[in-house]
Amino acid sequence: MRRALALLAIGLLALSGAAGCGEDDDVVAKPPPVEPTRDASGHYCGMILVDHSGPKAQVHLPDEPEPVWFSSVRDAIAFTMLPEEPRNFTAIYVNDMGVAQWEAPEPGTWIDANGAWYVIGSDRMGGMGVPEAVPFATQEAAKRFVAAHGGSIVALTDVPESYIFAYADEDDTATPAHGDHQ
Numbered sequence: 001m002r003r004a005l006a007l008l009a010i011g012l013l014a015l016s017g018a019a020g021c022g023e024d025d026d027v028v029a030k031p032p033p034v035e036p037t038r039d040a041s042g043h044y045c046g047m048i049l050v051d052h053s054g055p056k057a058q059v060h061l062p063d064e065p066e067p068v069w070f071s072s073v074r075d076a077i078a079f080t081m082l083p084e085e086p087r088n089f090t091a092i093y094v095n096d097m098g099v100a101q102w103e104a105p106e107p108g109t110w111i112d113a114n115g116a117w118y119v120i121g122s123d124r125m126g127g128m129g130v131p132e133a134v135p136f137a138t139q140e141a142a143k144r145f146v147a148a149h150g151g152s153i154v155a156l157t158d159v160p161e162s163y164i165f166a167y168a169d170e171d172d173t174a175t176p177a178h179g180d181h182q
Contacts, residue, residue: 031060033093033110034067042071043079045128052127053103055095055135057113062090072126073133076113077156078164097134098141111135114156117142120163122151130167133159 036056040049049056049069057076058067070076073094079085080092092113100109102124116135119142126132134151136142142153154160 028062028090030091031067033091034058035107036069040066040069042075042127043068044075045071047071049127050104054124054126054132055097055100055105056127057092057094058110059089060091060093061086062088067093072128072130073113073118073135074126074130074164075128077133077159081161081164094135096137096141097145098136098138111137116156118154118156118159119145119149119151120154120159122146122149124149131163133163 036049036058038048038050041047042049042052049071052071055073057070057073059070059076059079060067068079070079076092076094080089093110094113094116095105095109096111096116097105100106113135116137117139119134119136121131122134122145124132124134126134134142134145136145139153145151146153
């Protein structure tokens, strides 16, 4: 668990655009969010992103022209926790479900994953049919969602690893196998 939290902290530093202390360090500009097309497919499931309901996520890596797409926010969080995945994120965006439609989040609803509030344990299933970490730009919007759908509100750094990987062994198309990430 400590290893996963340390890796998540490293990823969050990269998310915030933090660079090293030296003057010669290259600072990678944070790219803007990209709207998915029919060509965008989920990193772990390989399915067409826009064909799935619920919030989506995109992870930007330096020197990659396209983001890494996720059919669910839960899968994107798993990506940040797995030791075999890249750690040099330049940005992670998720749909703000306080303004986006559940069936098909519309363009312009992307928010920075690091500043979002997440509802976990609600009765809403994500794009891959398993419990989702539902993101919101404001805590007030998250509270309204909890009142309607149950669950609890957490910051990105407080999403439990056990919640993210709870279904990995049951449905390996929904979330990657968790291997030795613990």
